[in-house]
Amino acid sequence: MSSEFILKVEDLKTHFTVNKGRQKNVVKAVDGVSFAVRKGETVGLVGESGCGKSTIGRTIMRFNNPTAGKIYLDGDDITTCDMAPYRKKMQMVFQDPYSSLDPRMSVNDIVGEPLDIQFPQMNRKERDERIIEQLKLVGINSEQRSRFPHEFSGGQRQRISIARAMVIKPEFMVLDEPVSALDVSIQAQIINMLMDLQAQMGLAYLFIAHDLAVVRHISQHVVVMYLGHVMEIADAQELYHHPAHPYTRALLSAIPIPDPKTSRTRHREILQGDVPSPINPPKGCPFSTRCRHAIDLCREQPPAMTDLGGGHQVACHRYGEI
Ligand SMILES: Nc1ncnc2c1ncn2[C@@H]1O[C@H](COP(=O)(O)OP(=O)(O)OP(=O)(O)O)[C@@H](O)[C@H]1O
Ligand SMILES: [Mg+2]
DSSP, rough: OOEEEEEEEEEEEEEEEEEEETTTEEEEEEEEEEEEEEEOEEEEEOOOOTTHEEEEHHHHTSSSSSSOOOOOOOEOOOSSSOOGGGGTTEEEOOOTTSSSSOOOSSSSHHHHHHHHHHHTTHHHHHHHHHHHHHHHTTTTOGGGGGGGGGGHHHHHHHHHHHHHHHHTTEEEEEETTTTTTTTHHHHHHHHHHHHHHHHHHHHHEEEESHHHHHHHOOOOOOEEETTTEEEEEEEEHHHHHHOOOOOHHHHHHHHHHHHHHHHHHHHOOOSSSSOTTTTTSSOOOOTTTTTTTTTTHHSSSSSOOOEEEEEEEEOTTTTOOO
């Protein structure tokens, strides 16, 4: 069944059981998340460290099994099925380009491996051509194909990881903080390259990052997460200009403004304290322990998602008052 959405997750939960001595604790890493990605678009997924972003990515890829909820890929329910037929459609790029590439494999084999798995009938010549073409698309000279990962810079390695994920021409990619480990100047190059490749190949991205500055440029929609829950979803422009959730406002305040005049007059909401443990989350709104607008209701009851129209949704009891 084909759909307007390449990916849809509904009330997705991923809990982990961890042993602490004789006690068993449940880590509610993802605890009821719903959002969708349209074909050919980029959705940014942001939130502080530990809020469950990578777990969502890994669960969508089914590297982790979900505890509850549904995952649909292009209209097909992939929540519990065998993933082999779906790996061609969906790939993931990981944060750390130093540990995600096998140091004993040449670039040619790293990029060729997914082809060997997904297209075992492909002949040698076709395989080589596809690898060379893909390396060229990510800006790696094909003469460097016989080299090993340690002979490349961090930015080049991330280009190789992207080539590996794209070589089978997927329709959807989970990019888990693909530029966070890189120098700021290299980050912009990689993001621009990802946008060019998306335009050429028409693929959709779920782009994970911990700050809103990085996803601003690349995303059409943004999902803001906190402690395993979605706090706000909006069109990217709408989210930057009219953030509705105090947590989104705080994340936006953390983005540096290059102009000192604007910077001085801007109202800042500084986040204080740490993210609570997902083993023992707050009873009401997950953000209530750090929110300066929190009232008793916020500490008692989790807020429902309010639809503000135009695809803008917010989970805040105090929406409209603050
Ligand atoms: N396999 C696992 N077993 C137990 N707990 C886990 C496992 N994977 C993740 N967690 C926990 O789930 C929570 C969410 O982790 P996750 O890696 O998804 O966060 P994140 O938003 O990607 O953070 P970061 O920005 O640091 O990458 C954390 O508290 C983490 O310790
Ligand atoms: Mg992560």
